[in-house]
Amino acid sequence: MSRNRESVGAARTGVCDCCNARLNHQAGYSLSTRDVVLSEAYWRTALKPTKSLVNSLSLDDVQLLQVFQELLHTTAGEQSPWSICEDCSELFIFDRDAARTHAVQSTRPAGSGRVDPSGCVLFAAAAWEHVFGRWPANVTPEAVMDACDLCRKKMYSSEFTFIVPQERMGHFRSHGLVDGDPVSPPRPDDGWVICQPCAARLFARAHRAGHGTA
Structure with missing residues (x-):
């Protein structure tokens, strides 16, 4: 570009x-x-x-x-x-x-x-x-290790991944910061595991709306 x-x-x-x-x-x-x-x-x-x-x-x-x-x-x-x-x-x-x-x-x-x-x-x-x-x-x-719980994107072994606990995901969704529903149920111990493109979009929207991502 x-x-x-x-x-x-x-x-x-x-x-x-x-x-x-x-x-x-x-x-x-x-x-x-x-x-x-x-x-x-x-x-x-x-x-x-x-x-x-x-x-x-x-x-x-x-x-x-x-x-x-x-x-x-x-x-x-x-x-x-x-x-x-x-x-x-x-x-x-x-x-x-x-x-x-x-x-x-x-x-x-x-x-x-x-x-x-x-x-x-x-x-x-x-x-x-x-x-x-x-x-x-x-x-x-690269070996495919997982798939994003928000968009199903393949996630490779050296890729960045992010965990969003259930409580935080509920907060983000209630404020309209997540497009649609997760494509997978929450994981028992971690909540949702998401890819870099989904995390970047979520973090940007949370920052604009004044919501922390921690």
Whole structure:
């Protein structure tokens, strides 16, 4: 996904680096590349327009893998912070108060700069599977360990997972922060186990509504 880049300390308005919507920094967030590339939800969003391009060009499997590799390395190599709008913030898990402060003050989030692509390839590959229907052949498959209790997404062995106790889930659902009903009953000891995309969306909504996630 192309980015309309601004340097830190530049004009106070710009665009969201995820959706390209106009963005006032007072209402946005500043994220590090690490925050971005560890989000399967982000990779899904970035890959959707890529699929449309791939389909229009009728690329073969070798060319498809080249597209995956180029996107992975280009995104992981971003050195400047990412400006993210409120809507797109639902794709990521991060310290929202700190990220807002960095956006307002035009300062760099901790850990900003390029990251090793090998540390985020799982999340890009899982998103590729979601968008294209198959795991990229140049990435070693991960073992499937579980499925999300909210959306049934496959959860892999190295993936982030989150536990929402029954009482907290009841609170979130009563305030309309969860879309629909969980697809699975609560687990006897843990409540519900959810994936990163579902957790990111839930945490963003809880923060906006003034509800803690602990």
